[in-house]
Amino acid sequence: MGNQTIYFKNQPRIIAVSSIAGTKECKGIIGRYVETALSDDMFGESTFEKAECKMLSHVIDGAITNAGLKRDQIDILVSGDLLNQIISASFAARDFSISFLGVYGACSTMAESLAVAATFIDGGHANYAVAATGSHFASAERQYRYPLELGTTRPPQSQWTVTGAGGALVAKEGDGIRITAATLGKVVDYGVTDVNNMGAAMAPAAADTILAHFRATGEDVADYDLIVTGDLGALGSRILKDLTWEKGLDISANHVDCGEIIYNVIEDEFQGGSGAGCSAVVLNSYIHSKMMTGGLKKVLFVATGALLSTVSSGQGESIPCIAHAVVLER
């Protein structure tokens, strides 16, 4: 078996974070923790895509500034997003004169970018790296589903793409949250074809990575204060708990899903939040804050991604999914 779990012997650390979120998102639990709360989801831009890109630039800049650093001290920017050709990340990178590694992991991007950034730092190839991603409800809807103007009815198993972005400054040394290990996911496809049911599609990938992680490390679930998945939503979270329980791993007591907790129940979003911005915002506001203030000491951050496109779905393909896990310790 190939090696899925990697250990960072030099323990790169997150020395600063930045986050931004939309109006709907800030009504919920993250509202108290997010750095920048938007009053206008267009962020002063003329298109949804430009607003998404601006949010991403905002948190990249924020993470650098919050670390007390300047742009020219950063060695690598690792970023991606949900839009075709990851234009939010590429155009954001244009604003910064920093080496850029574009990644695509759909909603797993926050974990993938953190793992890649940590690997470059750990190997001595960089002193400072930024890992960042984001999403925008309106740009995702029109790319993946229908134009908002159509007013299409949303089915009860659907989730709501988070408008928001998060970024982390990963450094070789300094005070912060240590990244001690990562388990890189495999593509898992249980044959789900319902593009409105991402939670069901992604849950098997999350289960696969979590099971691989505990198998490789020999740790117990109780060693973690929190096992936090990215955007499975309420239904997907229940499926994940079932799938891991069936394999003899009971994560119920320690598991939380960013998509499940991000919105208030009174919001009209059915199963919860989704999108690359979902776990990025929750990690880089709420979870970061809880870790820095001592409420959480060890967290397994498992961001999940659905690797479909409108073309693959149109050609009758099911939805391949992936989940990457990163171990965060304070």
Added chain:
Amino acid sequence: MGNQTIYFKNQPRIIAVSSIAGTKECKGIIGRYVETALSDDMFGESTFEKAECKMLSHVIDGAITNAGLKRDQIDILVSGDLLNQIISASFAARDFSISFLGVYGACSTMAESLAVAATFIDGGHANYAVAATGSHFASAERQYRYPLELGTTRPPQSQWTVTGAGGALVAKEGDGIRITAATLGKVVDYGVTDVNNMGAAMAPAAADTILAHFRATGEDVADYDLIVTGDLGALGSRILKDLTWEKGLDISANHVDCGEIIYNVIEDEFQGGSGAGCSAVVLNSYIHSKMMTGGLKKVLFVATGALLSTVSSGQGESIPCIAHAVVLER
């Protein structure tokens, strides 16, 4: 200034490669070197996208097999492609039970995936990794430009997206081509908006990375047997030579562009080849062969990418570009 150039102290090596190319491509110089020459560009599939995905799977499998390895010995697959949500790479990864890192660097993907794979190997996180990418003329045309059925006239500054794929097996040890360093590119945008003139758009990014590489390493152009860019084409190559010469670096004697050499002049492709498959096929067939047989000892492989989308162009944006360089030594 952030650090753009990284040195691999453990010198990961390419111990095997695999390549596949379409009928038009195999009429040219690579025809004698490519592992699999397609007689049918559909590769027995019902859609262009599925054919592209199958080519990518074919070279991933080929690289593993040619190294005398089995799939379950591979630790990481690093791959991406030009299609929305990199579906060729994601769906190819579904066929292999290997940890998958999806990357997006447009036509720079071969260099980006090699650099990322080498970093994981160099840091001791993996023993074997596969870096692979590809493209298909017909899937790229209908996604980025016009459906083939329209019969749109191609302007003289245009290039032809290569139908082909290439993959490299990067290992911790073994006989092969050593990856000794890499210079990760920044996003460069000179304001070109002509989506038919990728060579002009990408040349400044190639110049930026090449100049940064020689600045950081202190090497001379003459230290390399070849400085090979990805898919600038004939016009882009001339612009690159001008731009570097203006900055005091004369690469004329050692420079070749994969896009410029891949097609015979009698083919109707104007400036030459492009696409992620262009540099992937040339590197993993022609250049690999020349290096293994002693014709080339040290090569700077600089794959270039245009990070636009139809949405960004439609919203009036210019074309941000990137180039990543990898040093290959035999």
